[in-house]
Amino acid sequence: MSFPQPKPEVPQLPQNLLRTIDCQQGAVRAVRFNADGNYLLSCGSDKSLKLWSVSRGTLLKTYSGHGYEVLDADGSYDNSQLCSCSSDKTVILWDVATGQVTRKLRGHAGKVNCVQFNEEATVILSGSIDGTVRCWDTRSRKFDPIQILDEAQDGVSSLKVSEHELLTGSVDGRVRRYDLRMGQLHVDFINSPITCVCFSADGQCTLTSSLDSTVRLLDKSTGEMLGEYTGHKMKGYKLDCCLSSKDTHVLSCSEDGHVYCWDLVEGSLMLKLPVGKAVVQSLSFHPSETRLLTAMEGRVQVWGAEPEETEEEVVVVQQEKA
C-alpha cells in the first residue's frame, strides 16, 4: 500500500569551473577550505600562505614567516587561528586577523608534510619526513610537543584528526590510526607509500591513496577493504585524495592533469575532471556543499555543481591579461 520511496536525488558533481585564482605565490602546494567552506588557504612554494575568499576569489590576507615553501595548512574550527607547516621544519600558528605568528614550533628534524588542528584547536598535529608526528599544545606556553609519535618507519606524508582519533599515512606503506580513547594503535599495511589519508564523514571508513595509483577505502574498525578505485595516475608525487561532503564520491588528484571522481559504492569512474595539463597537486572538498578546490601549479580552481555566470568572465579576462 505504501508508496515507493521517492528516488533519491542524484548527487551532483563539481564539474563546472566557477573561477580560477592565480595565487602568485609559486606552485601551490596545498589548498584547503576553512571550517565553514567560505574561505580557502593556499600554501605557496614562495614561503607564503594566503587566505582567499572562495565566492569572490579575492585575496584577503598573506601570511609570511616561513623559511621555505609551505606544504600544508589548516584552519581552526572558529576561524581564529591557522596553522601551517613548511619545508623549513617548522610549524607556525597564525593569528588570522592580524596575520602575526602566534608561535613557531620547531622540533621536527625534516620538512613537515602535513599539519592539522584537533577539533577544538587545542593541539596542533604535524607529520614530518623524519617519521614522527608531533603533538603541539596551543594552550600552554610550552614549546615542546606534548607527545611524539615515532611509530612510523618512514616519513609521515598525511595526517588527519577526528574527535579522538589520529590517522597517519606514512611512506613506509602503513596507515596508522591512534585511538586515544581506547589507547590503541592500529596499523594497516598497504604495501605502497601512502600519499594521503582521510576519514569518511561518518567516521566509519578511512580512505588512503598510495603510490601504486590506487585509492582504497578501508573499514576503520576491521581494516577490511571496502572499495578500490583505480584509473588515475599517482606514481611519484604526493597528491591528495578526499571524499565528497556527503561521502558519495571519492576524489583523487592525478598526475595526468585530471581529478578523478568515483562513485564510492560502485567504484565506477563518474567524472574525470580536466583541470589542466600539469599535475593536480592538491584538492579539497567543501565541508557541506558540492564545491571543490584544485591546485595546479600556481593556480587554484574552484569547481561547483552549477555554473556561475557572474564574475567568472571577469576573472578569466583578468587571468588572460595577466
Added chain:
Amino acid sequence: MASDSDSDGDFVTFGTPLEPLEEDEPLRKPVPLYEQTVKDEKGRYQRFHGAFTGGFSAGYFNTVGTKEGWTPATFVSSRQQKAGRQNARPEDFMDEEDLGDHGIAPRQITTTADFASGRKDVIRDKARAITSLSAPIPGDTVLEDLVAPARSSMGVELLRKMGWKDGQGVGPRVKRRLCKQRADSATRAFGSASPPNGSSESQDEEDGEFVPENVTFAPKDVTPIDFTPKVDLHGLGYRGLNPLAALRGGPGTGHINLFTMDSDRTNSLFGEDRKGQRRRGGVAGQGFGVGAMEDDDEDIYHRDIMSNYDTVLGGEEPGNGLYGWTAPQQYNRKKKDHSKDAAYLGKILEGFTLASDKLETKTIFPPPNLPRDFRPVHYFRPVVDLSSVSPMVAQALQTSRGHMAQEEPSKGGRHQLDSAQRRELLGEATLQGPSSVFDLLKVEDRERLSSLRRPSSDTSSGPRQPTPGEARAAVVAAGVAAAAARASAQKALSSRFAPHAEQQQQEALSVWSGPTAQAQTGQTFKPFERTPHKQARYDLYIDQLKQGDRDALELSLDPTMTEWERGRERDEFVRAALLYKPSSSSLSCRFTRGKQDDGVEADTVEVTRDQENDVDDKQAAVKMKMFGKLTRDTFEWHPDNLLCKRFNVPDPYPGSGFVGMPKVKRDKFSVFNFLTVSESPTASASPAPQGVKPSEPGKRSRWDVSGQAGDKERKEKDPVSEFLSVARIEASGSGPEASTTDGPTTDPTVEPDTEQKEEEEEEESRPSMDLFKAIFASSSDEKSSSSSEGESEEEEEKEEGVRSKAGTGPQISNQLNVNTTQPAPPVSTTPSQHPDILFKTPSGPAAAPPPRDQEMEEEEFGPRLPPPSSTLTAERRPSPTPSAKDDKHKKKCKEKHKAKKHGKHKKDKKQKKKHKRHKHKGKQKKTKKEESSDSSSEGSDGNGQEEGGGVSTEELLRRLKSIRGKNLQ
C-alpha cells in the same frame, strides 16, 4: 417581555403606547429624509458631541454645523490683556453640549465608574460572586456591596421590580419535573444515534429527590460565558490536533474530534460504547484516513449528528441538577455523598457532610534533641590565615580543631585549592624541586624556626578549649612548660652523644622527606648489610624519614638495647642517611637521567614490546587484496595524559607511567632483534670486486628505504625512460647483455636479493677507467670531484632502487621487469661474465636518475612534490608532463657523468658526498630549481648542452649510440 399566557392578571405595561390609529384620518405625508432631524430644546439641531470632542453635529445632513458651514470664533486681540489670558483652559474651547449632561465635562454631580469599586463588567462581577461562595470566607463581596455606591443598570432595576432576585435565572418559574422532561423530549425529538443516558434519569427519579408538587423554581441562572480571546489562526471552533493525545494511544483516546462543538456531554455519550474498539496508536481521526494496518475504517468521516448541538439556548447543564448557585445544597449533594456518609462510622453533625477529599495532614518533625551540655553561646575560634603561617603550624592547628586538612578546601570551591591539591585532583605527577621553602633554608635557620614553632603550636592549640579564662591560661602555661621541657630533654639527650646530632637529624629529615627522595624507590645502598637486624632498623628509619616523621630515629631504634647502644646507632644512622642521601632536589631537577645506563645494562636496548607481524605475509595478503585481519596490527599505545585532556578524552591508561608503545629491554646483540628486522639486508661477506667496499646497511637513514620506491617506480613507468631503455637496448645491437643485468635481479619469482649481490653485479659490469678517460679526456679534478659526487649518488640511487624492490615487494619488481626485460629476449648470461660491457647495469638508474637539486634531494625520501608552475618552466620545458621533462633532462646529465666517472667511484664516498652536497646548498638555493638541477654537473658544463637544458631524445640517443660504438670498438 414575556408573560404567561394562562394568567391575564399579571400584564405589565412598559413605555408609552402609540396613539390609536383612527380610521378616517388621511395618510400623512412621509417626512423627507433631510427633515428627519433631531432638535434640542432651543430648536437647534441636536449635536451628539460638543465642539471640544469633535463638534460633530447631526445637523445639516449629518454634517458639521449649519448650512453655511462652521464659523470660527471672532478674533479677540490679546494686546491689552496679554498677562491675563496667557493660558487657555480646555473649557475655553467647550460649548454647552460639552458641558452639558452628556458631554465630556458635565457640570452636575454624577456617579462615575472610577469610584464604582471596579464594577464595570457585570459578567466578571457575577463570576466573582460565585467564586466568593466557595472561598474560605463566603461572601466577602458583601461588605463591598454595602460600602460601594450601588449603581445598577436600568435593566437590572427593572428586573428587580419584576421580582427577580440576584442569582436566579430570568424567565417564568417552572416546576422541577416539567423542566427535566422537556429537555429530554427535546433530545429525543432530534434523534440521537446513541441512546441517551437514561440510566441517570431513572436514577434521578428513583432516588426520591424532594420535589413538592406545588413548588416552582426560578429557571436556572445562566453562568457567565468564558470569553477567551482567539489568538490562533484556526477556523472558528477548530481546536487543532493535540499531538500528545493523538500519539499516546492508550485507553482514553478515542475519536479525536477537532471541533469543540461536542462538549463533555457528547464525550459521556460516546465514551461508553466506543471503549472496546479504541485505536492502539498512531495518528488517527478525522481527516487522517485509515492506515493499511487498521481494520476498521469508520472513523475517517466525521458523522455530524444533531445531538452534538444544543437544542435549547442556554439549556441546562449536563450532569448536575444545580438550579443556580442558590439552590438548596442538600438536595444535589445528597446522591453523591450517600455512600460515603453511610460508610462513615460516627456521627455527622447536622448540616455537615463528609469531606470528599481528606485534609492533608502536615507531618511535623520534632526538634532535635539537644545534648545535655549544650550551651547556646557561640564561641568563635581564632582565624588563622593558612597562607601566612607555615604549613606545619597550619596542620597542627587544623588537627587540633578536629578538622582534617583535606576538608578545608572542599568548602572554598576550586579557587581556593592550592597547586598541590589541584595536582592531586588532576592526577599529575609532582613537580621536581624543593617542596617547601624550608628545604631552601639553612640548617641553623630551620632549627631556629622549628624551635620557635613548637611552643607557638602549643599555644595556638590552647584557646580552643572553651574553658573559663583561668583554666585556659593554666593549660597554656602547662603546655608551654611541657614543650619546653620536652625540647630541653631531647636536646640534653642528643647532646650527650653528638654535639650536632639534632642538626644532622633535621638535615637528614629534610633531605629524605623531599619529593625526589620519594621518587627514588630503587634504593640500593645498604650500609649495615652484615647485620640484618641493624639493616632492617636502618631501613625503617629511612622509610620513616621519607614519610617526614620527625621522630624517625627514636621510633626505629630497638627499645631493648641499652642507652649507649642506641646512642651509637642513632649516630650511625644519621650519618649514613646523610652520606647516602638522595641527590639534592635542587640539583636533581637540573639533570635528567641518561637514556641508557652505561654500566651494567649497557648491552641491552629498548625495543617496542609488540612487534609487527611478518611483512611477507602481509605483502601476500595485499597482493590478494585480502585486507583486514592479515594486514592489520593492533598495539597497545599510551597517549600522553595532557594529550587526552586536550582531546577531551579520559586517559585510557590512567596509571601508566610512560607514553607511546610499551617498551621492553632486550639484549642488544640478541638474535631476536635481528629476526624482527626482516627488511634489513644481511651483510654478506662475499668479496667485493675492484676494491669496492660493501655498503653498510646500518648507515642508511631509515626513511630512504622505501621512500625511494616511489621515485623509482615513477621513473620506471615513465614513458620516456621506457623508450630510452628500449632504444638503448636496440642501440647495443643484438647485445645479449642488454637484458642480462636486470633480468635476473628483477625476476619476480626471485626473492628480493640482498643488496650486496646487486652491487657486485654493478661493479662487475662497470667498464674500466681508461675507457672513460678515453671518451672524456678533458675532465679536470674539479669535475672529477663533482662527478664522483654525482656518481655516488647514482650508486645510492641504485641501492635505493634495489632496496625499494626488497622493501616494497614484488609489485615493483614486476614493473621493473616489464620495463626492462620485455623489449629484449631474455638471455641467460650473467653479468659477471661480461665485465667489459658498457652501460648494462647502470641502465636502470641511468634511465631514471632523480633530480639532484637541493630540494629534490630532500624529496627523494618519499613522494615528491610536483614541480612549480609551468609558467616558470615553460620556456625550458615544452613537453606537457613535467616529470617526464625533468627526467629527460636529468637523465642526460647523468648519463654524461656516469660515462665520465664510472671507474672512479667508491662506495664509501656516500657519506662524503652528503657533506659535499650540504656545502653546495647555499649556492643552490639561490638558483632556480631547474638550474639547480643542473648544479650537480657544475664541472661538466663545458659541453654547453646543459645550458640549453632541453636536449631532445634523439640527441640523447645519438650520443648513446656513439658512446656504445666507441666502447665496442
